[in-house]
Amino acid sequence: MVSQAVTTRESEPGFETRAFGLRPRDIRAAEEAGKAFGSARSRVAERSVLSSTSISRRLPTVAVRLIIVLTIGPLVSWQSAATLAADAPAVATNKIGIRLIGFPPGGYVRGAIHGDQLRKNHPFSTGGTGSHDARPAHRVKLTRPFRIGATEVTVGQFRTFVVATGYRTTAEQNGTGALAFCPAAEKGLDQFAMNKECTWRNPGFEQTDDHPVVCVSWQDAMAFCRWLSEVESVTYRLPTEAEWEYAARAGSTTSYLGGDSADTVYAYGNVADAALEAAHPGMTLRQRIARLGKGEGDGFVFTAPVASLQPNQRGLFDTHGNVWEWCSDKFHPRYYTELTGASAMSRDPSALPVVVDPTGPDTTIHHQYGDWRTVRGGAWCSGPLTSRTAERSFAESSDAFVYTGFRVVAEMVATE
Numbered sequence: 001m002v003s004q005a006v007t008t009r010e011s012e013p014g015f016e017t018r019a020f021g022l023r024p025r026d027i028r029a030a031e032e033a034g035k036a037f038g039s040a041r042s043r044v045a046e047r048s049v050l051s052s053t054s055i056s057r058r059l060p061t062v063a064v065r066l067i068i069v070l071t072i073g074p075l076v077s078w079q080s081a082a083t084l085a086a087d088a089p090a091v092a093t094n095k096i097g098i099r100l101i102g103f104p105p106g107g108y109v110r111g112a113i114h115g116d117q118l119r120k121n122h123p124f125s126t127g128g129t130g131s132h133d134a135r136p137a138h139r140v141k142l143t144r145p146f147r148i149g150a151t152e153v154t155v156g157q158f159r160t161f162v163v164a165t166g167y168r169t170t171a172e173q174n175g176t177g178a179l180a181f182c183p184a185a186e187k188g189l190d191q192f193a194m195n196k197e198c199t200w201r202n203p204g205f206e207q208t209d210d211h212p213v214v215c216v217s218w219q220d221a222m223a224f225c226r227w228l229s230e231v232e233s234v235t236y237r238l239p240t241e242a243e244w245e246y247a248a249r250a251g252s253t254t255s256y257l258g259g260d261s262a263d264t265v266y267a268y269g270n271v272a273d274a275a276l277e278a279a280h281p282g283m284t285l286r287q288r289i290a291r292l293g294k295g296e297g298d299g300f301v302f303t304a305p306v307a308s309l310q311p312n313q314r315g316l317f318d319t320h321g322n323v324w325e326w327c328s329d330k331f332h333p334r335y336y337t338e339l340t341g342a343s344a345m346s347r348d349p350s351a352l353p354v355v356v357d358p359t360g361p362d363t364t365i366h367h368q369y370g371d372w373r374t375v376r377g378g379a380w381c382s383g384p385l386t387s388r389t390a391e392r393s394f395a396e397s398s399d400a401f402v403y404t405g406f407r408v409v410a411e412m413v414a415t416e
């Protein structure tokens with residue numbers, strides 16, 4: 001094994017805007033929040049509508065980052081994993097009913113497949129394939145075992161936390177509420193707007209205790225984890241992006257758990273589908289849905305009760321769709337490029353660089369405008385393309401959206 005230090009220097013490209021998925025609404029949320037509070041986020045929103053070229057001219061070069069990339073020899077069973085910690089059951093249910101799935105140390109190829117193949121697999125798409133921030137693909141090695149929630153944290157589980165602590169969420173305290181779904185508004189981005197009545201208790205559509213909690217910020221999710229750590233005497237936290245994708249893939253190497261075709265997502269994930277389009281015509285306009293025929297899709301308009309659809313190979317549900325899931329990492333659109341020191345993607349998996357236990361960038365120049373955190377997995381209002389396992393997106397840590405929730409990780413002690 002050879003250890004190689006790679007030093008990269010590059011300019012920040014600025015936030016990308018996209019014609020689909022979470023980002024435009026993130027930007028709208030940031031803009032609305034910024035207007036309300038006069039915060040720096042309004043400046044982010046202003047910048048976000050500029051071209052990346054224009055932004056690049058405005059922003060200075062970031063500091064040199066030193067990243068250690070390990071170059072290792074041929075890998076045997078790279079997608080497989082080592083034995084789980086010997087004294088740890090693979091599946092456990094904690095005191096508040098969260099079912100946890102154990103993952104041993106292991107590795108996988110992280111990131112998006114080539115754009116040309118992605119376009120080919122999404123013939124109904126109307127434009128580019130995005131995912132530039134999910135490239136180049138690279139191999140991730142995780143050296144520590146962990147347990148992760150089989151499902152997203154539910155309304156009932158979050159209520160247990162609130163009842164025990166009296167906690168009030170960001171959206172309940174900020175005076176503006178969460179980003180709500182407003183079907184009566186003009187089509188497109190205007191269908192999502194801040195609403196002070198919109199909180200996890202009242203997201204604007206019916207939810208039972210078995211639905212994933214929404215309208216919770218990254219800060220709320222972290223507060224939940226801190227409380228749960230005390231209750232369980234085990235460290236709970238949000239997954240890193242690397243852990244999230246490792247667990248979500250569960251050995252799969254394709255865009256979706258069922259393959260590379262967008263048609264395969266509906267068996268595993270509640271995404272924007274024919275049910276949403278039928279209930280709210282035009283909602284899927286920007287979502288590049290593969291099929292919208294009557295009865296096609298997953299059948300859920302808004303959030304679905306967790307575990308309603310098929311799990312992945314290791315028993316995780318809703319890794320595609322339902323709600324975007326907060327991860328612990330700060331977001332940087334060119335993180336994979338910085339991390340690997342590679343600007344182009346190799347088609348040879350054995351030639352991909354290896355990174356070990358990545359936890360996200362320490363900071364980027366974007367973070368002077370807010371604490372931007374990564375979200376994964378897509379949501380009930382995301383098209384399949386935006387709900388792929390490799391897809392990355394982001395929001396500010398105080399943002400609460402009607403399509404964002406989280407799942408937890410419980411740390412494990414590795415044993416020999």
Ligand SMILES: [Ca+2]
Pocket residue numbers: 270271272273275276297298299300301302380
């Ligand atoms: Ca759906």
